[in-house]
Amino acid sequence: MKIFSLIIFFGVFLAGLFFAFKKDIWKAEKKEIILNYAEEKKISESVLKKQTKEEANPENLDEINKKEEKTKEEIEINQKESKNSIDDSSQRKEETPDSSQDFEIKNRLVSWGYSISQNRSIDTIILHSSYNAVGDDPHNLDDIIEREYKPAGVSPHYIISREGKVYRLVEDKNIAYHAGVSQVPDGRKNVNDFSLGIEIVNTGKESPNSAQYKSIQNLLDYLKNKYKIKYILGHSDIASGRKTDPWNFDWGKINKK
Numbered sequence: 001m002k003i004f005s006l007i008i009f010f011g012v013f014l015a016g017l018f019f020a021f022k023k024d025i026w027k028a029e030k031k032e033i034i035l036n037y038a039e040e041k042k043i044s045e046s047v048l049k050k051q052t053k054e055e056a057n058p059e060n061l062d063e064i065n066k067k068e069e070k071t072k073e074e075i076e077i078n079q080k081e082s083k084n085s086i087d088d089s090s091q092r093k094e095e096t097p098d099s100s101q102d103f104e105i106k107n108r109l110v111s112w113g114y115s116i117s118q119n120r121s122i123d124t125i126i127l128h129s130s131y132n133a134v135g136d137d138p139h140n141l142d143d144i145i146e147r148e149y150k151p152a153g154v155s156p157h158y159i160i161s162r163e164g165k166v167y168r169l170v171e172d173k174n175i176a177y178h179a180g181v182s183q184v185p186d187g188r189k190n191v192n193d194f195s196l197g198i199e200i201v202n203t204g205k206e207s208p209n210s211a212q213y214k215s216i217q218n219l220l221d222y223l224k225n226k227y228k229i230k231y232i233l234g235h236s237d238i239a240s241g242r243k244t245d246p247w248n249f250d251w252g253k254i255n256k257k
């Protein structure tokens, strides 16, 4: 009987140690992920500030003010559209490619994490990984979007849920803040300016699943059809040393051509 209680005692003690340790790891991961997101935003903001500074001389202050007002207006419209589009089946139909019936892009447009652009050219696609580090379910999309991206002021253009559903958060034409300090192989920097960002929901301990690989391929095919794409790369390819995502991604499972 004595031995039995000793075993129970040590069992509880070891479990306690394990959870205390695990909690610390999660805390560290959470801190890191939030820092990571903040980094993406800082860069984008500094680029924006630099651009604004360059434009800011007394003669065109009026113009800048007008521009800012216009941006606000457009963000409001964007927010309205985002609300409307949730149940707007006609828009969904229009945005979904005809060729593949099981591929659908759901609009879930956000009001942060991007700057408005009209005529940018897109020739690069960057893949990322995201997971929910602030709530209990690592795959919870609402937490990832509302509790991680939103406070950090960042966003990808698309996110692929663990179920393989594709959501559009930022329209292609706008510059989403997803890449941070980065450079593509031909030497161009500020990759946000000419790229589309796709986030795949998976933790560093798991791979994307088959439903996600299927949707990634559908989305890539759809985008390659729309734009002349030069690069399809991972975040780690354009920000090596700083970024390691997309995590556990098997490039052999997708067709880049």
Ligand SMILES: [Zn+2]
Binding pocket: 127, 128, 129, 178, 235, 243, 245
């Ligand atoms: Zn990334």
